[in-house]
Amino acid sequence: MKLVYTSENKIYRIDGGNKSEIPCGRINKYKETLESIRRRTEWKTTGTGAQFTGVAREYSGETVVSARITGLCENKGELIYGVGLDESCSLYHRSFDRTDENEGLILSGNDLYFGAFDCFEGKMAVSLGSNPNELHIAVMEPPASAYDELTDGDSIEEYPYWSRCHRNRIYFSSAGNGRNEYGAVAAVSPRCGAYIDVDRGEMEKFLSDPGTDFLRIKDDSFGNIFYIRQPYGGEHEKDGFKFSDILLFPYRVLKGFFGWLNFVCTRWGGESLKSGSNGLPSFTKTKQRSERDIIIEGNIIKAEKLAKEEDAKEDSGSVMPLSRVLVKREADGSETVIKKGVLDYSLCPDGKIIVSDGRKLILLEGEKETVIAKARLAMNIVLEEYPG
Incomplete structure (x- = not known):
C-alpha cells in the first residue's frame, strides 16, 4: 500500500x-x-544589553x-x-x-x-x-x-x-x-x-x-x-471554576506577583531575584503555552497532553x-x-x-x-x- x-x-x-x-x-x-533574517538581526535580542532592556529572546534551535x-x-x-x-x-x-x-x-x-x-x-x-x-x-x-x-x-x-x-x-x-x-x-x-x-x-x-x-x-x-x-x-x-482551581488560587496569585516583582527587579535593578536566571520572560515557555491547544473544526485538542502521552508511549485511543x-x-x-x-x-x-x-x-x-x-x-x- x-x-x-x-x-x-x-x-x-x-x-x-x-x-x-x-x-x-x-x-x-x-x-x-x-x-537568514534571524541570523542578521540576532544581535538585537541577545547579550546583556538586550537583557537589560527586556527584549532578550531565547532561541530554541529551530526557526x-x-x-x-x-x-x-x-x-x-x-x-x-x-x-x-x-x-x-x-x-x-x-x-x-x-x-x-x-x-x-x-x-x-x-x-x-x-x-x-x-x-x-x-x-x-x-x-x-x-x-x-x-x-x-x-x-x-x-x-x-x-x-x-x-x-x-x-x-x-x-x-x-x-x-x-x-x-x-x-x-x-x-x-x-x-x-x-x-x-x-x-x-x-x-x-x-x-x-x-x-x-x-x-x-x-x-x-x-x-x-x-x-x-x-x-x-x-x-x-x-x-x-x-x-x-x-x-x-x-466547559467554562467555569473547578474545585482544584479554588485550591490553587492563592498559589497562582503569589506566583504571578513574584513573577512581576522579579521582572521589575531584573529590568530596573539589573539583578534577578532567582539564582541562575536572568529573570526575564522565557520565549520558549511562552511559545509552549500558546501551543497547548489545537483546534480542529471546533474541537479542542490538548497538544501538551498529547505530547506527554506519546512520550510515555501511552495509547488512550482517538x-x-x-x-x-x-x-x-x-x-x-x-x-x-x-x-x-x-x-x-x-x-x-x-x-x-x-x-x-x-x-x-x-x-x-x-x-x-x-x-x-x-x-x-x-x-x-x-x-x-x-x-x-
Missing part, C-alpha cells in the same frame, strides 16, 4: 512498511529566508514557520499540495519521489485562500476565495492555473470531492456566515452536506440538522455516501471526541456509524477504509482493524496506489 498524508504541516509517504517525509520546497525556502498545508491530492501520477504562508497561498505539483526536488507552481496569489481539494480524471475541485471566511467551490485542470467558480454568496464551502458514482457531481460542506453590525463574521451556521451538478449548475442540500456539522463528504463507486458527523461547532471545554463519527449512508437511506473519534479518512476502491484517529492510521476491513502506522494528527489522506 502506498499513501501520503499531512501531519502537523508536513507531508509523509508510506510505501509498504516504510515511512518518509516528502519535502515541501516552498516551505523550506521560506524557512531558509527567515533563518518557527507560520505555514500550513491546506490539502493534498493525486493527479495523473503527481502529487498536488496547497501551501499557505502568512497572507499568500499557492498550489504546487511534484513527484511522489522524495528525492526529486523539482516542483512546479500551478497557482499563487496574495488575495487567494485555499481550502481542501480533490482530483479525479484530470479535473480538480478546490475550495478557494478572497478570504478564509468566504470560500467557494471552483474547478480547474492542473497544471493549468485557470479556474471557474461554481458557487458564491456570503458563505463558506469546504472539502469538495468528485463523486465516484455520479459523473460530474461534486460533494462539499456548506455554511452561511452571520455578521455583526460592523460587517465582521460573528458566527457560522451548522455545516450542511450538499452537492452540485457541474453540467447543469444545480446545487442541492441533502444533509442538514440545526445541531450537527456534516464534514468531508465522499461516495464510492457502489453509491454509498460517507461523511463525518459531529455536534455543531465541535466539542469545547484524540478526537467520540461524538465525531464516520457514517456510511447506503442507497436506501439507512445509516451506520463506522467508527467513532475519526479525524479524517480515505476510501479504497475495494470498499476498505483508511481512518485517522489523530494518533495512527488504521485500515478498516469490515470489523477488522489493522494499524498501518503511527501518525500524529494525520489528515488529507491520499492513496497513491492501492492494489485491490
Whole structure:
C-alpha cells in the first residue's frame, strides 16, 4: 500500500512498511529566508544589553514557520499540495519521489485562500476565495492555473470531492456566515452536506440538522455516501471554576506577583531575584503555552497532553471526541456509524477504509482493524496506489 498524508504541516509517504517525509520546497525556502533574517538581526535580542532592556529572546534551535498545508491530492501520477504562508497561498505539483526536488507552481496569489481539494480524471475541485471566511467551490485542470467558480454568496464551502458514482457531481460542506453590525463574521451556521451538478449548475442540500456539522463528504463507486458527523461547532471545554482551581488560587496569585516583582527587579535593578536566571520572560515557555491547544473544526485538542502521552508511549485511543463519527449512508437511506473519534479518512476502491484517529492510521476491513502506522494528527489522506 502506498499513501501520503499531512501531519502537523508536513507531508509523509508510506510505501509498504516504510515511512518518509516528502519535502515541501516552498516551505523550506521560506524557512531558509527567515533563518537568514534571524541570523542578521540576532544581535538585537541577545547579550546583556538586550537583557537589560527586556527584549532578550531565547532561541530554541529551530526557526518557527507560520505555514500550513491546506490539502493534498493525486493527479495523473503527481502529487498536488496547497501551501499557505502568512497572507499568500499557492498550489504546487511534484513527484511522489522524495528525492526529486523539482516542483512546479500551478497557482499563487496574495488575495487567494485555499481550502481542501480533490482530483479525479484530470479535473480538480478546490475550495478557494478572497478570504478564509468566504470560500467557494471552483474547478480547474492542473497544471493549468485557470479556474471557474461554481458557487458564491456570503458563505463558506469546504472539502469538495468528485463523486465516484455520479459523473460530474461534486460533494462539499456548506455554511452561511452571520455578521455583526460592523460587517465582521460573528458566527457560522451548522455545516450542511450538499452537492452540485457541474453540467447543469444545480446545487442541492441533502444533509442538514440545526445541531450537527456534516464534514468531508465522499461516495464510492457502489453509491454509498460517507461523511463525518459531529455536534455543531465541535466539542469545547466547559467554562467555569473547578474545585482544584479554588485550591490553587492563592498559589497562582503569589506566583504571578513574584513573577512581576522579579521582572521589575531584573529590568530596573539589573539583578534577578532567582539564582541562575536572568529573570526575564522565557520565549520558549511562552511559545509552549500558546501551543497547548489545537483546534480542529471546533474541537479542542490538548497538544501538551498529547505530547506527554506519546512520550510515555501511552495509547488512550482517538484524540478526537467520540461524538465525531464516520457514517456510511447506503442507497436506501439507512445509516451506520463506522467508527467513532475519526479525524479524517480515505476510501479504497475495494470498499476498505483508511481512518485517522489523530494518533495512527488504521485500515478498516469490515470489523477488522489493522494499524498501518503511527501518525500524529494525520489528515488529507491520499492513496497513491492501492492494489485491490
